[in-house]
Amino acid sequence: MDPEALRKYSALHPKPAGLTLHYGTAGFRTKAEQLDHIVFRMGLLAILRSKAVTATIGIMVTASHNPEEDNGVKLVDPLGEMLHPSWEEYATQLANAEEQELQKVIAEICQKAAVNLHKDASVFIGRDTRPSSKKLSQSVIDGVQVLGGQYHDYGLVTTPQLHYMVCCQNTQGQYGKATLEGYYEKLSKAFMELIKQSHCSGESQRHLKVDCANGIGALKLSEMKPYFPQEVLIHIYNDGTKEKLNHLCGADFVKVHQKPPGGLDMKPNERCCSFDGDADRIVYYYKDTAGHFHLIDGDKIATLISIFLKDLLAKVKQNFRMAVVQTAYANGNSTRYLQETLKVPVHCVKTGVKHLHHKAQEFDVGVYFEANGHGTVLFSKAAETKIRQLVKEEKDDEKREAAKMLENTIDLINQTVGDAVSDMLAVEAILALKGLTVQQWDALYTDLPNRLLKVQVADRRVIDTTDAERRALTPPGLQEKIDALVKKYKLARAFVRPSGTEDVVRIYAEADTQENADALAHEVSLAVFHLAGGKGAPPQP
Numbered sequence: 001m002d003p004e005a006l007r008k009y010s011a012l013h014p015k016p017a018g019l020t021l022h023y024g025t026a027g028f029r030t031k032a033e034q035l036d037h038i039v040f041r042m043g044l045l046a047i048l049r050s051k052a053v054t055a056t057i058g059i060m061v062t063a064s065h066n067p068e069e070d071n072g073v074k075l076v077d078p079l080g081e082m083l084h085p086s087w088e089e090y091a092t093q094l095a096n097a098e099e100q101e102l103q104k105v106i107a108e109i110c111q112k113a114a115v116n117l118h119k120d121a122s123v124f125i126g127r128d129t130r131p132s133s134k135k136l137s138q139s140v141i142d143g144v145q146v147l148g149g150q151y152h153d154y155g156l157v158t159t160p161q162l163h164y165m166v167c168c169q170n171t172q173g174q175y176g177k178a179t180l181e182g183y184y185e186k187l188s189k190a191f192m193e194l195i196k197q198s199h200c201s202g203e204s205q206r207h208l209k210v211d212c213a214n215g216i217g218a219l220k221l222s223e224m225k226p227y228f229p230q231e232v233l234i235h236i237y238n239d240g241t242k243e244k245l246n247h248l249c250g251a252d253f254v255k256v257h258q259k260p261p262g263g264l265d266m267k268p269n270e271r272c273c274s275f276d277g278d279a280d281r282i283v284y285y286y287k288d289t290a291g292h293f294h295l296i297d298g299d300k301i302a303t304l305i306s307i308f309l310k311d312l313l314a315k316v317k318q319n320f321r322m323a324v325v326q327t328a329y330a331n332g333n334s335t336r337y338l339q340e341t342l343k344v345p346v347h348c349v350k351t352g353v354k355h356l357h358h359k360a361q362e363f364d365v366g367v368y369f370e371a372n373g374h375g376t377v378l379f380s381k382a383a384e385t386k387i388r389q390l391v392k393e394e395k396d397d398e399k400r401e402a403a404k405m406l407e408n409t410i411d412l413i414n415q416t417v418g419d420a421v422s423d424m425l426a427v428e429a430i431l432a433l434k435g436l437t438v439q440q441w442d443a444l445y446t447d448l449p450n451r452l453l454k455v456q457v458a459d460r461r462v463i464d465t466t467d468a469e470r471r472a473l474t475p476p477g478l479q480e481k482i483d484a485l486v487k488k489y490k491l492a493r494a495f496v497r498p499s500g501t502e503d504v505v506r507i508y509a510e511a512d513t514q515e516n517a518d519a520l521a522h523e524v525s526l527a528v529f530h531l532a533g534g535k536g537a538p539p540q541p
Helices: 004-011 036-053 085-096 097-111 133-146 157-169 178-194 217-227 249-255 298-316 332-341 353-360 381-393 397-412 418-432 438-442 478-486 514-531
Strands: 026-031 058-063 070-076 122-127 150-156 208-210 232-237 272-275 282-287 293-296 322-327 346-347 365-367 375-378 450-456 464-466 471-474 493-498 504-509
Touching: 004 036, 004 097, 004 217, 026 282, 036 058, 036 085, 036 097, 036 122, 036 133, 058 133, 058 365, 070 133, 070 157, 070 478, 085 332, 122 133, 122 353, 133 150, 133 365, 150 157, 150 178, 150 217, 157 178, 157 272, 157 418, 178 208, 178 397, 178 418, 178 464, 208 418, 217 232, 232 418, 232 514, 249 272, 249 282, 272 381, 272 418, 282 332, 282 438, 298 322, 298 332, 298 365, 298 375, 298 418, 298 438, 322 353, 332 346, 346 353, 353 365, 353 375, 353 464, 365 493, 375 381, 375 418, 397 418, 450 514, 471 493, 478 514, 504 514
Parallel strands: 058 122, 122 150, 208 232, 208 272, 322 346, 322 365
Antiparallel strands: 026 070, 058 070, 272 282, 282 293, 365 375, 450 504, 464 471, 493 504
């Protein structure tokens, strides 16, 4: 390490006085103008991580569904997964170190994580379409070069595409080719093979309207269009040419406001979906003939995928263990449908993709989705090997056909992370294979009415939870109060959890009617306000 070069470059990316940021589930996120020193230092950290694990590490510059003025940065570990938790702490230390301590902190990380600075290092860099992203990714490159690392700058890519590239690189191409063409070819080939196996007389042409949140998804989806078969007609809206990123559009907007995005005209019973700003989340929706809006969120996407996979797994007659992983935010009726009607085991974990991903790895087939539309399917190495073997060797036609469908599904799903493009193609293929309309899919179960609220508190740490965040341990008396309130309503459930990023407490309530869900959410928010140190005026109904 050249101390002089580090000092010189670090001075070009100074840390604003008094700014402290923490590396969370989404990496670092804040106003773009406060991030220059952070992304430079994450360039440094990625090189240290690469040397520590002797593999290529990814760095993505994006703030996902946040407003356009924000930006962020996150690191991608060797198999396309999220950064290891122990390194999240190193990221926070390095980001907040004063200029003169930088070298000392790097030395400490090297010692703690047994980093050999003489090893080679390589980093893959990607960025979204925000005005600030290009300059910030240049700062990442500065950090990489100070420590003498190799890098490949992919430029504009979706977050899941960068995760995919990193995984391809570190599996020596076993997962696929580490190029955009490789990604488009692998997904489109698997999609076309699946559609080919469709024997039902569904619509011959499949129309889908896609709201791309005025983000990177629009660029990449239009690049992918030539790879799709003629029968699939994808119409792109909110493509970023006229409006601001995520403004009144995108998966987060649609899910939170329960209404269609701006910039997309919906005719009755048309299938529509929305990506978020970096294309790692997707939700579907439609309007019925009466003009009512219907949201099909991550829970219902997970359910559709589970029906399809359970059916195929039964046909191949292998003892594969399948499960669905959800968080406490999953709608109660989705959990009931999966457990009681589909008879699929459901596991609940803490909020945050890393918890879902980790739990899903315990099964041969692990389906996980957050209600917000972020999710994927993981297949164990053993299950994948067995499925590919059945395709080659199985004599029984029905078994072989089912194995072939599973093999194509494995190739279509981006197992590294939730991927709006890959999940969209999986849903489209399953609807075609099952001959389902969007209304039939929606009618699998009816969501219980629910309400999300948040309460400002002086310190979010006063709330501590257990049982996958479904019960509050502190402050004393809060859980008892929630239990008493829940008893007043039918089919009711409520929980509270501290935000990971700001001093607010998030409240979720569901009940048999919207009126009751709203009343319960309000009563719980008052309990939080009074027992957990609410700020400002008490919540109003």
